[in-house]
Amino acid sequence: MDLTELSSLIYAKKLSSVEVTQRYLERIASYDPVLNAYITICADDVLEAAKTADQQLASGQAKGVLQGIPIALKDLFFTREAPTTAGSKVLQDSFPQEDAVVWKRLKDAGALLLGKTNLHEFAYGTTTENPHYGAVHNPWDLMRIAGGSSGGSAAAVAADLAPAALGTDTGGSIRIPAACSGVVGVKPTYGLVSKRGVLPLAYSLDHVGPMTRSIRDAALLLQLIAGYDVEDPSTVQREKEQYDRLLGTSLRGLRIGYDESFFFAQTDEQVKQRVRAVLKLCEEAGAMLEMVDVPMIYEVATYQAIVISSEALLVHEKWLAESAVLYGEDVRQRLATGQQYTAVDYARAMEFRDRFRRAMTQLFLQIDVLITPTIPFTATPIGDYEVLVGEEPQAIRPNLTRFTNPFNLSGLPALSLPCGHSEQGLPIGVQLVGAPFSEARLFQVGSYLEQAFPLHVPPLFS
Template structure:
């Protein structure tokens, strides 16, 4: 029965609808797997065993009465512990909030529950989502399931690990400079950052109001579309939320990519890339061409200034949130966060305003460059994951830029997908990134799904035994 845990949301949802699988049975399987492997992987901060079983019983009763809420009915899902869960502690990965119990769910969490998803637990993260490795000094470092001596990426590292190892069918993550996509790439799963404003951020600890996104993390692209279909939608509680009512989910996969034009800006995408990672990415490009896509060179003028602006925006906005907490609890923060806050305090109001102006101009320029182009492509991660414990606090602030090419989509606010595209010679996963124009989320998912269907890298997750051997040694 444990094989069920590596099936897709779509296929298991169908079994639940046909009453072949029960939500209670499935939830107990997930909880059993967490008990077996999470002590070594540290994917969770809080496991919601009682709450999950209670949810499952309600959903099973509905199932027996023929009441199915949708494809997520009875499906165990993890939630990054940056998002509020009613009646269950939400720590933000911080010692400061280790005992905080919210009285409401984050909007994305509530929508998932309303759709029948079972919240199985709160996933580990880099403290307050402010890092790319999920090395957490308070709750333990999450481990990469392909090599538990290495980080899984961050900040949604626990979410990626839970999804990659069958402890959850998917997870809700957050992404300010790549925190959904980078850990997805490094753990061999799928991560999707939607268009800015498409999914409500209400009920989450903010990092940067201008850059934060909430998105799905799954094992397949189509499962990400299923989750996003439920999570999206206008929310008056989130000032950035937009009134867009277009469908995301697609039932049939594209037969090929003929007529799709993909732009590639080599000076940025290949800057700092590991030679083995580059080999994997170029094989993925060849496959995209084989499927019929045309890959053309593109220029992105002003990209370096825009990415510098992202750092300015993010670090100044995060300080504005944390300043009141720092007055009372400065000793409870991790060392890398203290370094970040000092950087943010040195940013002037003029610097911040100029960074936002630079960002606006870059978005306009990029839209012009993407005329006639469906999406940008490149690697998600350009380096393999670090060894746990090797990164000093002073370098941590640049990890997202060192490890991957994800920040580009955040400064733009455009939809971006990471899909597994192969492995290095050391058997560490690599992610292919596809970045679309605003509100072309469905098209980006369809392109990624077509690539994924032609390669089936997702099967490797079921066959991975690295964390199993090491967790029992």
């Protein structure tokens, strides 16, 4: 069941919050020892909260649409109920004094904290191979990565160890694990969702978004967490939208763009076949396909690296000086790369970003939605550094972000959803990208596609 179904059953008193919560805790106890999706499990506290939620509902004092539903959070969100480690020994004993704004908004709607999920240390990586808390294992093949950095959130939702979770996305860290693990992952428009109370990786690239088992659940969670925050200067003031308003409506007349020259290059043949099948489905539904060249796309990776490395070093400068030995080697090396860039490099990257954003704005006057693969191959074995694409070896880590990070630099909304499986039974993800604040449009297309590619619980966990 997804969030929407759980909400209906709880409000109809066909299920209690205690029953739902116990069910997820039992699955976590059975399966998480092999999956390793969680760092902290709030078993006692969430059961007590579930009892209170049931009492509130019985007395007519329910808080909102998520009344009594347990939710998982990436262990980057500040929570008063549980420590926030960021997947690092640097913060292993960190107990925040306040909740992240987005978690407060979900609690105000009745949500309960099920647990804090595993991640790539400090969210600075794409595989969630965590040296301190262990690697998250892919629910479809336990020898493979779940993607990162929100790997624990994706694996928990995919294996039905949580009905939904929140993640963060700086270069693809919601969409990559969504594609690897076979769930829906949404990176909203930059500024739509507050990041206050979420430990930053790179403040001008970070996004907060939902990871769910359905498009309608993603729309529901975005509805609850989106909105202006006077204390987060990156957020924007906009009228409240209804993000599910286009679900189930026709795609007829929509202009769907695709760029084969970049997004199909050095891409696994099975991934290309699945994305072409998605494009054909859209065309059969009445959408108009248009081949486009995404502007300046080949330059993005260079400038994205400068921005993320420079801003991450700013966040970690003090901790590195005091506790460098507590960092995992891979993250410590990534942070060190920030020292090679100058102020001129950073200024040049920001100037490129402005030009790239303007160019993307022009592109979305021509099309309504851009469709691409989310990642160029399926989930790779844990510990591997190269993957064969055709007969050519490709570095795994930089290629995992190749199709996602342009939309962090531009700030455009993007989501990943499953579009089938490989011959090896591994999920394949397709990415939908839109103009600023066009999330409802992306959900419209996504809801049509998920009818052809429904989510399933992996066989090991069903």
